[in-house]
Amino acid sequence: MNYEFSNKMTHVKASAIREIFKALTNPEIISFAGGNPASTAFPVDAIKKASADLLEENPIALLQYGLTEGDPDFLKAANAFFNRHEQVTFESDMIITTTGSQQIMDLASKCLCNEGDVVVVEEPSFLGSLNSFKENGCVLRGVPFKDGQLDLEKLEEALQIEPKPKFMYLIPNFQNPTGFTMSLETRQAVLALAKKYQVMILEDDPYGALRFSGEDVPSLKSLDRDGLVLYAVSMSKIMAPGMRVACAIGPKEVVQKMVVAKQGADVHTNLWSQKVIARLLETYDMDAHLTRIKKIYKEKCELMLAEMDKEFADGITYTRPEGGMFIWVDLPKEADMNAFVKEALEKKVAVVPGNAFLTDDTKECHSFRMNFSTPAPEDIIKGVKILGEMTHQL
Ligand SMILES: Cc1ncc(COP(=O)(O)O)c(C=O)c1O
Structure with a gap:
């Protein structure tokens, strides 16, 4: 069978970062590539109780x-x-x-x-x-x-x-x-x-x-x-x-x-x-819940930024977000970002190449995205050290 697809779908490529996400199934990889909430941020007990109560009631x-x-x-x-x-x-x-x-x-x-x-x-x-x-x-x-x-x-x-x-x-x-x-x-x-x-x-x-x-x-x-x-x-x-x-x-x-x-x-x-x-x-006390999860993200973000400040070479710039889950890193213009991201993955650290977020992923890009909400603190320290060493080789 020759499958023919719509014009609309021909403009949508399978994600350029699919390879990275495939690699994430390897437990040895430290991932700064995802965008998941921290696993400690879910109100698990409250969800369990509300669900059980509601199923019991009606x-x-x-x-x-x-x-x-x-x-x-x-x-x-x-x-x-x-x-x-x-x-x-x-x-x-x-x-x-x-x-x-x-x-x-x-x-x-x-x-x-x-x-x-x-x-x-x-x-x-x-x-x-x-x-x-x-x-x-x-x-x-x-x-x-x-x-x-x-x-x-x-x-x-x-x-x-x-x-x-x-x-x-x-x-x-x-x-x-x-x-x-x-x-x-x-x-x-x-x-x-x-x-x-x-x-x-x-x-x-x-x-x-x-x-x-x-x-x-x-x-x-x-x-x-x-x-x-x-x-x-x-x-x-x-x-x-x-x-x-x-x-x-x-x-x-x-x-x-x-x-x-x-x-x-x-x-x-x-x-x-x-x-x-x-x-x-x-x-549920949503204010207390939000205060709790914001504390988790603040601590993780501050840890990642402090490690980056310590480990990254001069000339590498990055955002200092006041919330959310992501940091955007700019490598020097002469650096090959795709090669950097590939080498990082070989060294078992995953980040997302910045061109994945452009209207056309073939455009020139020297940036990559790091997520701080998902990784554990010890992985943040370890992963940033590896990326930091790489920035000194650029
Ligand atoms: C900016 C932005 N919009 C929308 C979404 C989609 O989120 P959801 O469909 O889970 O509400 C995401 C998920 O990461 C996001 O980062």
Whole structure:
């Protein structure tokens, strides 16, 4: 049989980092390549208890089909929780529960874009979202960072070029992969540009609740008075990614269309997970939980940065994130980043080559991403030492 695939899928290559992830099954490898929450960050006992209680009280409510928009108990609890933390819902908004926030990228681009339509993205940006947009036929237009902020001049240029973009995809808090956080001034300027050029924003905020130093910056959604922002927030990094629960909050017309698209995708998000999370949001001390997990990430991030400060050669620069899970490392321009990453893997340390996060992975890139949330402290020390030795050979 000669299998023929859609045009949309021909633009999506199997991930360039697949080889790295394959290597991660080797237990000898120290991985700074993943992006998983720390295994100590899950509220395991509370999830067990909520699940057992709910199954005892009314099992059918967990096991039956549910509503595409989301379970009403979950929506109520989630809306209250996110409003308390982010003030993100307005009268004109609607909320939908999705199967992880990854599904928001799929549904939003499916609903807003025809094949060939342009999506403006930060460059570098989260690979999973870029692939989702490409799978829906979108053409990516990258905007670089300048001194840790989105380059606003380049953003305006990208918004002026024809065809006009359908939306811009932004990760303002502790961006994946760079760890950058967008300042209030940049957020205001981005919103002004979105309004001027009438281009929607898909604001992806899975890490906002994981700030472990510095001051909170209001979300784009909370600053938006013009119905420009569709806000994506996930339970993955504050509860557990295996539960696959996230929410999109935004203009009713857009979210309603996503509800229709979700019916065709998976009918509804896992009801069991939604009910368990709703119970936790209502009865579990979420503030204490968040304080606990932020402490875990702060300690790991500080340890990794302290080891990098000690071990890495002069001339290697890296971000110092105030939250989230990632550090972005820039090698000198003359260094061969791909060779560096390959050699690191041979020495049993995995990092992700930066070009994996670009709109076109054949572009020149001298950076790589390191994750600090997953590895154990002793592995952070050991792995950074190996990378540090390599930086002295560049
Ligand atoms: C920036 C960003 N957006 C979205 C996701 C998807 O998360 P989930 O589908 O688990 O909510 C991730 C996962 O790592 C991410 O880093």
